[in-house]
Amino acid sequence: MFIHAHVTIQVELKLLQVSLNPIRILKNEAEEEKAEVARMSSFIGAIAIGDLVKSTLGPKGMDKILVSSGRNAGQVEVTNDGATILKSIGIDNPAAKILVDMSKVQDDEVGDGTTSVTVLAAELLREAEKLIEQKLHPQTIIAGWRLSVEAAKQALAEASFDHEKNFNKAALRADLENIARTTLSSKILSNHKEHFTKLAVDAVLRLKGSGNLKAIQIIKISGGVLEESFLDEGFLLNKKVGLHQPKRIENANILIANTPMDTDKIKVFGSTIKVDSMAKIAELEVAEKEKMKDKVNKILAHKCNVFINRQLIYNYPEQLFADAGVMAIEHADFDGIERLALVTGGEIVSTFDTPEKVKLGHCKLIEQVNKNKHIFTHFLVNYTVCIKALEFSFTTSLSHFLFFFFNQVLIGDECLIRFSGVELGSACTIVIRGATQQVIDEAERSLHDALCVLAATVKEPKIIYGGGASEMLMAEAVSRVAARTPGKEAAAAEAFAIALRRLPSAVADNAGYDSADLISRLRASHAQGETTMGLGKL
Incomplete structure (x- = not known):
């Protein structure tokens, strides 16, 4: 009995000793931040991300030069696109990663405004940090901001012009052109925005409201200048x-x-x-050719006269297709065949055992357009350019005439294949020209942003003024809500309004103006009911 009690006491003492020792539930390399330290780390990381891209905001925003490391070491990219910048930098701060993910979602859903949403989120967190220092609870701040969001959304809805209720085709096109100019004004295409505005609006209006941007193909060809870019009504x-x-x-x-x-x-x-002899190797080659021939025969059994493969076709199958009178195109990239399947109404296949189940694509005409062919085609189709060029030739030398004419129609030395009369009649292609690869890449990103914004506008045709007018409009609405709100939520709402005003302030700073003076004048104008007043009207 005594021995049993002694053992029990020893076990209890050991359990008590174990319970007093610290128990580590995280991995050895894991780090833990708590309370104020964790909060400050999040604030600092997110605000740093906003400050990083703030200098690219607005029509006078600066570009960033991104130099890759690792496998693509030395690769240079010049851009002021917020999503591209944030995707290219390495980030280990959790709050900063959330802002990066937010910009990616904005880029995927809308196509533009990636820098604006990042800067706005960073400014909100900057104001939240100040409120936390004033001993406001995070839930109080959240409650005040929810009131602010509803007030801002209502102000935007009331101030917007809805083309769906007041449909006018000419007015809609004019507004689409203005929206495209606004988007392109902060891009590398700002000096050519009239030309690219027309390209973007024409391409989007061809979609007839579907908003399916996959029907618009963008091809980049080095050489020439940006103004030589053009829209081709085909794929x-x-x-x-x-x-x-x-x-x-x-x-x-x-x-x-x-x-x-x-x-x-x-x-x-x-x-x-x-092998026993060289003849065996010859037999091996013959056997391989027979297997290739069998595959080609399976493809021809589909009754197609055009075969397009994402992967290589090789010389022998190419010869077999030529003998059968079939046009074969190899090494079409995945994005290319995805779009091609969409616009021609076909489907992408990888096996050929059931021809009756395969859906072929169709179009009225496929032709290879090389340098001379492209000139001839444009000579027949674009007769207005020809007349203009001929009129020009009567008043200038032959060399000047040739220079003018060829600059209208050449697309470089590239060979392109045109698909005309496709099932998806809205399909078209924009060919971008440019002096360097960096210029072309940034032009593509800029044009993509404009196309995305225009497509979203056509689907939901509500228009609001830019140039800081909408931000100031929302800020004034939120300030009025803050004045009517009792309790500490009012301070949070006013902080929300301050963060909104920081966007036009950043645009003015990047342009070299006195932002304090401009923002105070904007506040006065909006307080007097001039809700369309923006930075461009001051």
């Missing part, structure tokens, strides 16, 4: 037709595939093969 693929194959197909039946043409091919070079 262009930046590839070449195979040797000795037809360069023009009418009433095309298109088989679109993503398949390796050498699946069963034995890699002779670099392999160890034991």
Whole structure:
């Protein structure tokens, strides 16, 4: 009995000793931040992200030069697109990562405004930090901001002009052009915004309200200047037709595939093969060709006269397609065949055992457009340019005439394949020209932003004034709510209004103006009911 009690006491003492020792539930390399330290870390990280991209905001915002490291070491990218900048930098702060993810969502959903949402979020957190220092509870701040969001949304809805209720085609186009100019004013295309505004608006209006931007293909071709970019009312693929194959197909039946043409091919070079004689190697080559021929025959069984593959086709299958009178296009990138399947009404296949179940794509005409062909096509179609050029030739030398004319129609030395009369009639292609690859890449990003904004506007045609007018409008509405709100939520609402005013302030600072003076004048104008007043009208 005594021994049993002694053992029990020892066990209890050991359990008590274990319970007093600190128990680590995190991994050895894990770090833990609590309370004020964690909160300050989040504030600092998020505010730093906002300050990083703030200098790119507005029509006078500066570009960033991004130099890659690692596998792509030395690769240079010049951009002022907020999403591109944030995707390119390494971040380990959790709050900063949330802002980066937010900009990506904005880019995916809207296409533009990535810098604005990041800066606004950072400024809100800057104000939240001050409120926390004043001993306001986070839930109190959240409650005040929810009131502010509702007031801001209501103010925007009341001030917006709805084209759906007051439909006027000419007025809608004029507003779309103004929206495109606003978007392009802060981009590399600002000096050519009239030209690219017309391209973007024409392309989006071809969609007839569907907003399906996949129907708009963008091709980048180095050389020339940005103003030589143009819109082609068809689908262009930046590839070449195979040797000795037809360069023009009418009433095309298109088989679109993503398949390796050498699946069963034995890699002779670099392999160890034991044979009795060289004749055995010849037999091996013959067997491989037979397997390729069988695959080509399966493809031809689909009754197609155009075959487009994402992967390589190789010389022997290319020769077989040429003998059969089939146009074969190899190495079309995945994005290209995805768009092609969409606009031609076909589907992408990888096996060819059931031809009856495969849906082919269709279009009225496929032709390869090389340098001279493109000139001739534009000479026939774009007759207004021809007349203008001929009129110009009567008053100038022949060399000047040729310079003018060829600058209107050339697209460089690239060979393109045009698909005309596709099932998705709204499909079109914008060809971007430019002196350097960096210029072309940034022009593509800028044009993509404009297309996204225009497509969103066509789907929901509500228009609001820019240039800081909408931010000041929302800020005044939130300030009025703050004045009517009792309790500490009023301080949170006023902080929300201050954060909104920081956006036009940043735009003015980036342009080299006195932001304090401009914002005070804007506040006075909006307080007097001039809700359309923006930075451009001061």
